[in-house]
Amino acid sequence: MPITRRAALAAAIAAPAxxxxxxxxxxxxxxxxxxxxxxxxxxxxxxxxxxxxxxxxGVPVVVENRSGASGAVGTAVVARDRPDGNSWVLVFDTHAVNGALQPQLGYDGRRDFTPVMLVATSPMLLCTPNAKPWRTLAEVIAAARAQPDTITYGTVGNGSLSHLTMTLLSREAGISMVHVPYRGGGPMSTAAAAGEIDLVIASRVGLGGQVGNTIRPLAQSGHRRSSALPDLPTIAEQGFPHVAAEAFWGMLGPARIPDAILARFHAALAESLTDPTLRQRLIEGQGVDIVGSTPEAFGRFLDEQMATWLRVVRENNIRAE
Structure with a gap:
């Protein structure tokens, strides 16, 4: 009887779980x-x-904006959430470098998350406001050499992939420019459109439709020319072969998401990305390349990105501001 009562008690305790x-x-x-x-x-x-x-x-899906620390503030919230499938985070390329720049980050960019999908990638565009005189990257480099520390360039934050790309370009070109970090793409693209900075570097979607209107592109950062901008040369093509990087967007959940929930959420994302209207809005409207990877492939991609950009951060002694 005692054993039976203990078994019944254990079953009662386990039942809610x-x-x-x-x-x-x-x-x-x-x-x-x-x-x-x-x-x-x-x-x-x-x-x-x-x-x-x-x-x-079949349920409401809402976006919550919580900015700060190059994406680390909002991402930390999801790292601490329960792995019940009700909270996810869409990260940007800053996720691959935040751990190297912020020792007090409060989470591990890989261990504390469940990779879901690499949604899309895109080359970044180095642009200048229409009122500025430069028409080519070569003209910018010449001006920066003639007047060091006078040309400004905006990014979405210190240590962002755009900042690291410009750091590599400056090192290869032997120039020194002034970095102006912004809290996000919205404020940055507004400042660029107003001519408050000399240069801006971000993906086309991050520039908020300003490309070809208020700002003109000088180069793209990918390893090859984007099909969306086949006439725009890469930075590598213009004399800097070791400067190449692409922005990315990926979905993560808290660590230990149950397999069944992960599979259903991934399937919903993957099916959504097959919709012709959405694909047109992303590819033609925003200039991104849809990837739609598996969770495993996204995990490997993050490992590679973190290793690559950690090395760049250390070699160039970049610090969080």
């Missing part, structure tokens, strides 16, 4: 954290994904 684990998902609204201000590339892509996710998951 079993019921919770077997509860249907999703059963309520889902949050996509955007760790940057409204108007930037992460915010834009997240909001383009919402309708498809809502349709396929």
């Amino acid at each position: 079993i019921a919770h684990a077997q509860a249907p998902w999703p059963s309520g609204s889902i949050r996509i954290m955007v760790p940057f201000p409204p108007g930037g590339s992460v915010d834009t892509i997240a909001r383009l994904l919402l309708p498809g996710l809502q349709q396929r998951l």
Whole structure:
């Protein structure tokens, strides 16, 4: 009898946990954290994904913007959330370098997250406001050599991939320019359109439709020319073969997301990315290349990116501001 009572008690204690684990998902609204201000590339892509996710998951999907520390503030919130499938984060390329720049980050960029999908990549565009005189990258380099520390360039933050790319370019070209970090793509693109900075570097989506209107592109940062801008040369083509990088956007969840939830959320994302209207808005409207990777492939991609950019941070003694 004592053994029977203990077994019954153990079963009673375990029952709520079993019921919770077997509860249907999703059963309520889902949050996509955007760790940057409204108007930037992460915010834009997240909001383009919402309708498809809502349709396929059958529950409200909401975006929450929580910016700061190159995306680390909002990302840290999701790292601490329960792995119940109700909280996810769309990260930008800064996720690959934040750990190297911020010792007090409060989370591990790989260990504390479940990779879901590398959603898209894009070359960054080095642009200048229309009022500025330069028409080519060579003219910018010549001006920077003639007057060191006078030309300014804007990025989405210290240690961002755009900042590291410009650091590599400056080192290879033997020039010194003034870095102006912004809290996100929205404020940065607004400043560029107003001519408050000399140069700006970001993906086309991050520049908020300004390319070809208020700012003109001088170079793209990819390893090869983007099909969206086949006439725009890469930085590498213009004499700097070791300067190549692409922005990326990827979905993560907290660590230890149950396999069934991960599989369904990934499927909803993948199916959404097959929608012709969404694809047109992302590829033609925003200038990104859709990837739609598996969770495993995204995990490997993050490992490679973190190793690459950690080396750049250390070799160039870059510090968080």
